[in-house]
Amino acid sequence: MDNSETLAAFSALSQQTRLDVFRLLVKAGADGVLSGEISDRLDVRQNTMSANLTVLLNAGLVRNERHGRTIRYFADFESLRGLLAFLMEDCCNGNPDICQLVIDEIACG
Amino acid sequence: MDNSETLAAFSALSQQTRLDVFRLLVKAGADGVLSGEISDRLDVRQNTMSANLTVLLNAGLVRNERHGRTIRYFADFESLRGLLAFLMEDCCNGNPDICQLVIDEIACG
DNA sequence: TCCATATATCATGAATAATTGATATATATA
DNA sequence: TATATATATCAATTATTCATGATATATGGA
Numbered sequence: 001m002d003n004s005e006t007l008a009a010f011s012a013l014s015q016q017t018r019l020d021v022f023r024l025l026v027k028a029g030a031d032g033v034l035s036g037e038i039s040d041r042l043d044v045r046q047n048t049m050s051a052n053l054t055v056l057l058n059a060g061l062v063r064n065e066r067h068g069r070t071i072r073y074f075a076d077f078e079s080l081r082g083l084l085a086f087l088m089e090d091c092c093n094g095n096p097d098i099c100q101l102v103i104d105e106i107a108c109g
Numbered sequence: 110m111d112n113s114e115t116l117a118a119f120s121a122l123s124q125q126t127r128l129d130v131f132r133l134l135v136k137a138g139a140d141g142v143l144s145g146e147i148s149d150r151l152d153v154r155q156n157t158m159s160a161n162l163t164v165l166l167n168a169g170l171v172r173n174e175r176h177g178r179t180i181r182y183f184a185d186f187e188s189l190r191g192l193l194a195f196l197m198e199d200c201c202n203g204n205p206d207i208c209q210l211v212i213d214e215i216a217c218g
Numbered sequence: 219t220c221c222a223t224a225t226a227t228c229a230t231g232a233a234t235a236a237t238t239g240a241t242a243t244a245t246a247t248a
Numbered sequence: 249t250a251t252a253t254a255t256a257t258c259a260a261t262t263a264t265t266c267a268t269g270a271t272a273t274a275t276g277g278a
Contacts, residue, residue: 003125003128006128007123007124007125007128010119010120010122010123010128011119011123011235013119013123013196014116014119014120014122014123015116015235015236016112016116017236019112019115019116019119022196023195023196023198026196026197026198026199026200027198027199027200029200029207030207034254035254035255036253036254036255045237045238046254046255046256047237047238047239047240047255047256047257048236048237048238049255050255050256050257051236051237051256051257052236053255053256054256054257066244066245066255068245068246068254069244069245069246069253069254069255070245070253070254070255071254071255077207077208077211080196080211081211084193084211086132087122087131087132087135087189088135089132089135089136090135090136091135091136091138098138098139098186099186101186101187101190102186102189102190102193120265124265124266143224144224144225145223145224145225153267154267154268155224155225155226156225156226156227156267156268156269156270157266157267157268158225159225159226159227160226160227160266160267161266162225162226163226163227175225175274175275177224177275177276178223178224178225178274178275178276179223179224179225179275180224180225
């Protein structure tokens, strides 16, 4: 994850619909969610959602798979961890404890 | 960290200068960096930097302390971990392993 | 009080992004 | 091949964001 990818990722997540989509896909995990179902669940028009999904794709935050006429979207966790690593780079200089607090917060359950 | 705070945070980080500032402050940790030094090190004009620092402050990503005529800025790690927690909410449904990979990446050293 | 330094605010023009209606493309089925 | 469904693209309008010059505020020192 380099600088411009990071900017694209944060820019993608700085809009309500796209943040909602990404969080939905994070929750869905490996199951992913069909494009149409994303539009329906978030109550966003088809073409608006399509444009927003493209932004998330270009930012590398999600990927998709076509199955016949439908397209299933997934959060890209690999990209997400690259993003967080870039943001937290060298965060431990002089004080590892601070960094650890951030890590603890996102630990599962 | 709620929805609108999260949007404000990602929006703040989606601009080059502000991303640079935040990463600089993450590296600086508890020492923080003086406002003027931030402008100098990133080669950004004073009023532009002031506006960008205000955006980061409003997003809750940084805090500051005035010492005489100078103002020292710090990354707000508490806010950062709230942001990540919001983004990763329920990420473990059905597959804790995926979440763990993300956590491992940002572990110190 | 007067001046210098450090930082913030304001107004504006330029660039970017968001939503929408209309339309196009891709796939499945009859 | 004709039709329906699922999704993407295009063009245009509106809205948002950015950097800047000018100016204001806050603090310290003479």
